[in-house]
Amino acid sequence: xxxxxxxxxxxxxxxxxxxxxxxxxxxxxxxxxxxxxxxxxxxxxxxxxxxxxxxxxxxxxxxxxxxxxxxxxxxxxxxxxxxxxxxxxxxxxxxxxxxxxxxxxxxxxxxxxxxxxxxxxxxxxxxxxxxxxxxxxxxxxxxxxxxxxxxxxxxxxxxxxxxxxxxxxxxxxxxxxxxxxxxxxxxxxxxxxxxxxxxxxxxxxxxxxxxxxxxxxxxxxxxxxxxxxxxxxxxxxxxxxxxxxxxxxxxxxxxxxxxxxxxxxxxxxxxxxxxxxxxxxxxxxxxxxxxxxxxxxxxxxxxxxxxxxxxxxxxxxxxxxxxxxxxxxxxxxxxxxxxxxxxxxxxxxxxxxxxxxxxxxxxxxxxxxxxxxxxxxxxxxxxxxxxxxxxxxxxxxxxxxxxxxxxxxxxxxxxxxxxxxxxxxxxxxxxxxxxxxxxxxxxxxxxxxxxxxxxxxxxxxxxxxxxxxxxxxxxxxxxxxxxxxxxxxxxxxxxxxxxxxxxxxxxxxxxxxxxxxxxxxxxxxxxxxxxxxxxxxxxxxxxxxxxxxxxxxxxxxxxxxxxxxxxxxxxxxxxxxxxxxxxxxxxxxxxxxxxxxxxxxxxxxxxxxxxxxxxxxxxxxxxxxxxxx
Numbered sequence: 001x002x003x004x005x006x007x008x009x010x011x012x013x014x015x016x017x018x019x020x021x022x023x024x025x026x027x028x029x030x031x032x033x034x035x036x037x038x039x040x041x042x043x044x045x046x047x048x049x050x051x052x053x054x055x056x057x058x059x060x061x062x063x064x065x066x067x068x069x070x071x072x073x074x075x076x077x078x079x080x081x082x083x084x085x086x087x088x089x090x091x092x093x094x095x096x097x098x099x100x101x102x103x104x105x106x107x108x109x110x111x112x113x114x115x116x117x118x119x120x121x122x123x124x125x126x127x128x129x130x131x132x133x134x135x136x137x138x139x140x141x142x143x144x145x146x147x148x149x150x151x152x153x154x155x156x157x158x159x160x161x162x163x164x165x166x167x168x169x170x171x172x173x174x175x176x177x178x179x180x181x182x183x184x185x186x187x188x189x190x191x192x193x194x195x196x197x198x199x200x201x202x203x204x205x206x207x208x209x210x211x212x213x214x215x216x217x218x219x220x221x222x223x224x225x226x227x228x229x230x231x232x233x234x235x236x237x238x239x240x241x242x243x244x245x246x247x248x249x250x251x252x253x254x255x256x257x258x259x260x261x262x263x264x265x266x267x268x269x270x271x272x273x274x275x276x277x278x279x280x281x282x283x284x285x286x287x288x289x290x291x292x293x294x295x296x297x298x299x300x301x302x303x304x305x306x307x308x309x310x311x312x313x314x315x316x317x318x319x320x321x322x323x324x325x326x327x328x329x330x331x332x333x334x335x336x337x338x339x340x341x342x343x344x345x346x347x348x349x350x351x352x353x354x355x356x357x358x359x360x361x362x363x364x365x366x367x368x369x370x371x372x373x374x375x376x377x378x379x380x381x382x383x384x385x386x387x388x389x390x391x392x393x394x395x396x397x398x399x400x401x402x403x404x405x406x407x408x409x410x411x412x413x414x415x416x417x418x419x420x421x422x423x424x425x426x427x428x429x430x431x432x433x434x435x436x437x438x439x440x441x442x443x444x445x446x447x448x449x450x451x452x453x454x455x456x457x458x459x460x461x462x463x464x465x466x467x468x469x470x471x472x473x474x475x476x477x478x479x480x481x482x483x484x485x486x487x488x489x490x491x492x493x494x495x496x497x498x499x500x501x502x503x504x505x506x507x508x509x510x511x512x513x514x515x516x517x518x519x520x521x522x523x524x525x526x527x528x529x530x531x532x533x534x535x536x537x538x539x540x541x542x543x544x545x546x547x548x549x550x551x552x553x554x555x556x557x558x559x560x561x562x563x564x565x566x567x568x569x570x571x572x573x574x575x576x577x578x579x580x581x582x583x584x585x586x587x588x589x590x591x592x593x594x595x596x597x598x599x600x601x602x603x604x605x606x607x608x609x610x611x612x613x614x615x616x617x618x619x620x621x622x623x624x625x626x627x628x629x
Contacts, residue, residue, distance in 0.1 A: 011255040012357060012431075015281045015460070071539065071566050073626070076573035079525065079558025081550050083579040083605040090623050093576075094190045096597065098614040101125045103182055103193070103200045112612055115156045118168045121175040122202050125193075127151060128177075128615045129599035131241030131337055131531075132586040133249055137318045142199055143588065143597060144249040144317045145180045145617060146238035151602055152288065154612060167293040174205035174290075178235055179251050181317045191595065191619045201320045205234035209313065213328035213381035215411040220272070220307050225296070232308040233296065235324065239355070240337025240434050240531070241586070242312070245348075246376050249315045251324075252335035254355055256309035260297050261286030267300035272412075279418050279461055280333075281356075282306050307415055312338050312352070314380065329381030330364050331401075331417035339435040339444065343492030346370055348379050351444055353432030357451045358459025360421040361388040361432045363398050365492050385417070387426030392469045396484060396496045399424045422461050430454055430471045430479065434531050438567070440538040442489040445501055447529040450479040450546065470498060473513050477553055478504040478527045480517075481542070483567075501540070502565065502572060504529060508556050519570040525556045526563060526574070533587045535629035540565040542572070543598075545583040560584045562598065564629075576620065579607040586617070593627050596620040 074088035085093050100112040107123035110116060116124075126147030135142040150173045152162035164170045183197035194200070209232045211221060221229035235251060236259055242250035257280050265284035269277065277283075282299065290297035296305055310332040316322045330338070333354040341349050346369030352362045366383035368374065386398035399405060401413050406423040413420040430451035437444040448471065453459070455466050455474030467474055470482040480503040487493040504527050505516020520526075528546025535541065542563045547554045562576040562584050578584045581604020588597045598620060603613045622628060 011258060015257070015356070070569075070571060070573075071537070072564060072571070072573050073622075073628075074573075074575060076523065077575070077577065078523075079550075079556060079561070079574070080577040081548075081558050081580060083581075083603070083607050085579060085600070085618060086577045087620055088575065091620055092623055093618050093620045095608050096184070096191050096617045096619050097125045097182070097193055098608065098616040099125055099127045099129075099176070100614065101193070102195060103180065103202065104196055112614070114158065115154065116172065118172040118175070121172045122204060124176070124202075125182075126176045126178060126180055126202065126204075127155060128601045129617050130239050130585050130601060131252065132588045132597060132599060132617070133241050133243045134588045134590060134597065135243075135247060135249070135317050136591045137199075137247075140197075140199060141184050141186075141591060142317045143182060143184055143617075144241070144251075144315065145182075145586065145599070146241055146251055147177045147180065148239050148254070148601065149237055150177055150288070151613075151615075164289050164293065170288070170290055170293045171206075173288060174234070174294075175202070176204075177238070178202065178204035178207065179238055179249075179315060181249075181315070181320070186590075186595070190621075199317065199320055201317075203235060203315065203324060205236050207234055207324065209233065209235065209324050209326050211308065211311075211326045211328065212377055213330075213414070215328035215332075215414040218411040218415065220304055220412070220415050223302050223304050223308070225302075232326065235313045235326075236309055238313075239335065242338030242340050242350070244314070244340050244376065245342065245370055246372070247316075247318070248376075249317055250338040250340070251313045251315060252337055252352075253310050253313065254334045254336060256334070257281040257306065258287035259290055259309070260299050260306045261289070261291035262300040263291055263298050264300040267303075269299075269303050272416075273303050275419075276416050277306070279416065280306070280310070281460060307332070310334065312350075312380075314377075325377060327377075327380045328411075328414050329383060329385070331362060331385050331414050333359065333362075333417050336433040337435060339437050341437045341444075341491050342370060344488075344490040345492070347492050348383070349491040350380070351435040351437065351446070353429070353435055353446055354418065355431055355433050355449075356460065357431055357453045358428040358463060358465040359418065359432065360426045361429055361435075361446055362386065362417070362421070363388065385414070387421040387424050388429075389425060390427045390469045390482075390498060394469065394498055396427075396498050398494050398496075399426060418461060422463050427468055427470070428459055428463050428465050430476050433529075434533075436532045436534045436540065437491070438534050438538055439536055441567075442491065443483055443485045443567075444491070445481055445483045445532060445534070445540060447532050447542070448480050448482055449528045449530050451476045470500065472500075473503075477547075478506070478514065478516065479529050479546070480504060481529055481532070501567065502529075502570075506553060506556065509553055514553070519565075519572050522556065524563060524572050524574050525558075526561060527554060527557055530583070531585045531587060535589070536593065537629060538567060539629055540567055541575075541587055541629070543584045543587065545585060548580060562587070579603045579605065581605070581613075582607070589628070593629065594621060594625055596628050
């Protein structure tokens with residue numbers, strides 16, 4: 001890995017290159033603990049199923065689908081390895097928008113050749129699409145889409161090997177990331193973007209933001225440019241998304257650490273700042289080399305600037321002049337997405353995962369209940385942040401992150417949330433990514449994508465990562481989805497029961513726990529569940545971001561894909577495959593539920609057309625214009 005070019009490394013591998021984790025190598029202890037957990041892993045090995053720890057669990061639920069009619073309105077498709085999109089018979093897909101396509105007439109003819117110019121790079125559809133949500137407003141259909149990061153090998157002149165050469169190139173890279181808000185409409189030819197719509201907007205690394213909540217104004221958030229600690233510029237590495245009951249968009253800042261570096265590798269910092277940099281993976285050299293041309297990203301000059309990233313940002317897509325809001329009440333970490341639901345008494349509950357190996361799953365519960373007209377800014381900041389603790393007996397609890405439970409003051413809990421979770425005793429997880437809650441049952445799910453370090457290396461904080469209840473396999477290559485049901489059917493409850501909805505694996509290659517759970521078979525193989533959404537009927541849509549070489553442990557998996565699962569029967573079927581090299585990520589429905597919008601990130605080859613691969617959003621419809629999901 002040390003010989004690989006930084007521009008080609010995943011965020012996780014880049015982190016480990018700069019912050020190698022301590023070795024554990026105590027496999028006797030790991031295996032002994034796993035086997036002693038009511039025979040959980042032992043049963044998984046014996047049956048090759050990864051059977052759930054909850055009673056009948058997966059073994060019982062998946063057996064049911066043999067005698068229960070499928071709810072899926074399609075014939076599952078086979079795995080694919082080519083460079084295009086595949087959907088079931090009776091469905092069709094089209095490209096809605098590609099990186100570089102104009103949102104405004106001023107950007108017509110934007111030429112992506114050789115990476116594209118800096119001029120008008122803030123008026124085009126951005127790179128690397130990710131989370132997205134749709135909104136219907138006074139007869140207008142709006143869609144808001146994240147642009148997670150850039151492809152430096154594609155977005156910069158080829159001769160530069162993926163390293164910006166000047167301030168203009170840094171500005172261009174900053175402009176093509178962030179968020180797009182755009183109006184769309186359906187025509188006889190399909191869905192189109194309404195160019196020059198007053199709702200169209202690009203939000204990027206230099207867009208003014210407000211900082212609100214309990215940590216706003218703290219000394220650790222103050223800089224020379226913002227001595228108040230309440231305003232900032234930009235949002236970055238926007239991964240998953242969320243949607244509030246009051247109609248706003250939540251964009252989630254994930255791998256922000258890689259944007260910061262130092263022009264002085266010997267710079268010294270006070271202990272809190274230094275400890276935070278280590279815990280969050282901030283090093284002297286960044287991935288994008290911003291620090292060479294933009295002093296805001298130079299930690300030797302602005303040591304507090306990284307504290308102003310890693311938040312959840314609220315955007316009102318219906319008000320193009322509104323200022324996005326960073327909510328410190330929701331904590332600072334590598335946010336994957338923000339799943340918003342309501343407790344039994346109307347309080348707001350936000351579930352969030354910290355997407356790094358061995359990090360934590362969180363829940364925020366507001367103090368006040370949501371009612372139309374209430375101050376919603378306060379709702380997402382006045383409350384309690386919790387970390388999940390999963391017990392091996394299939395129960396769990398939400399541990400409040402307070403000065404009493406962490407030994408930290410209230411603001412520092414939010415700025416250094418990872419340290420607070422460690423102090424409180426949360427359960428380390430296998431990269432907790434998208435969380436989804438069901439609209440038809442009081443339950444929630446989290447994609448645990450994979451974790452090659454489980455039982456092998458500690459996490460960035462040195463926390464124990466030996467196998468545990470929801471993370472039962474060491475050196476986990478395949479990932480799993482954990483499900484929990486709050487006590488008394490109340491998302492605000494302090495306790496819950498949990499099981500594993502599915503353990504991805506490969507029964508073609510393995511006969512032990514790596515084969516996966518009973519609802520994984522030769523016809524629906526997948527690895528690394530990442531994105532997830534639950535439709536209005538309760539079906540679980542699963543998107544993958546994993547190994548697509550189709551060899552060895554991943555033989556038969558094919559390209560990254562989107563599957564759908566029935567949580568009642570346990571049945572899982574493949575619905576869509578993306579082009580080789582891509583991640584399938586981001587999912588939203590049109591208001592009438594007759595169109596799916598799906599993101600294709602960093603495709604290989606030259607998909608969807610031309611000479612350059614272009615991340616895009618596609619539409620998927622039934623040929624008969626029926627409902628999807």
